[in-house]
Amino acid sequence: MSYKARIREDAMRLNPMDDAMFQKMAEDVAFPQEILQVILSDKALQVLENVPQFSLKNMQGRSCILDVRCLLSDGRIVNIEVQKADDDDHQRRVRYNGSLVTTNITEPGDKFKDVPDVIIIFISKFDVFKSGKALYHVDRVIRETGELAYNGFSEIYINAEVNDNSDVAKLMEIFTxxxxxxDVKFPATSSRKRLFKHTEEGVSAMCEIIEKYKAEGMAQGMAMGRAEGRIEGRAEGRAEGRIEGLLKMAVSLWKKGRLTEQEAADEAGISLEEFKKAAAGATI
Incomplete structure (x- = not known):
């Protein structure tokens, strides 16, 4: 199979739970608006602005790229994240992203009472809390009284693992x-998914973004290899650094669902079995 044919086959296997397709689907405001209406149980909810792959810079620490950031008509800011791999502490991920979002929308001199409400919605293929629910709301509670203490920040976790026949669970079936x-309950989501799976225009767009991801992964891997090689100061060190860098990037892209195991192994230049062993013990 040619490289182009393999890219096309990969593109047609994607679903909204995959970063690449979610990113393209979120370019149309109707898609995030529809899923937020379902998740937040508000059919009148309106999204005024949506920005896929929204970059948040942190000058003193780790920056991040949000899958999509939305501004609602009532002034609330919503970050929607999709995650396939259960490979990290996702509650801390939500906490960190929420802090960056809040910092990003706050100007010097703003009074805290004027800071907009922020909602982080974490959509995963797995049940984060292992409690058999498709949807979880995490609230701040005063331990001594049991009362809610709302500070303008909300965490909502959605997963595709649990099917409780709710609208959220039915939406997750389309995602996975x-x-x-x-088309009756989720017309915007269904039409956007069809566009990228069953039209030449959509499939071509997905092929482009997959090729972009692959190119970025290779470039980052080579950069990591060069950096490590310079530290070693020897030709052998440079070669080993490049290989390790490519492997780390391949594992990272596989965990994010952007490459299959075989593709990741090919990108790293190792066998599938070697890749599986490396991925099992890798810290990315």
Whole structure:
């Protein structure tokens, strides 16, 4: 199979739970608006602005790229994240992203009472809390009284692992299953998914973004290798650094669902079995 044919095959296997397709689907405001109406149980909710792949810079620490940031008509800011791999402390991820979002929307001199409310919605393929619910709201509670103490920050966790027959669970089926659509309940989500899975325009757009991801992964891997090689100061060190850098990037892209195991192994230049062993013990 040619490289182009393999890219096209990969593109047609993607679903909204995959970063690449979610990013493209979120370019149309109707998609995030529809899923927020479902998740927040508000059919009248309006998204005034949505920015996929929104970059948040942290000059003193780790920056991040949000899957999509939305501004609602009532002034609330919503960050929607999708995650396939259960490979980290996701509650701390939500906490960190929420802090960066809040910092990003706050100007010097703003009074704290004027800081907009922020909602982080974490959509995962797995059940973060292992409690058999498709949707979880995490609230701040005063331990001594049991009362809620709302400070303008909300955490909502959605997962595709649990099917409780709710609207959220039905929406997650469209996110994860190849040929599942629901034009009555979720017309915007269904139409956007069809566009990128069943039209030449959509499939070509997905091929472009997959090739972009692959190119970025290779470039980052080579950069990591060069940096490590310079530290070693020897030709052998440079070669080993490049290989390790490519492997780390390949594992990272696989965990994010952007590459299959075989593709990641090919990108790292090792066998599938070697990749599996490396990925099992890798810290990315």
């Amino acid at each position: 299953k190849d040929e599942v659509y629901d």
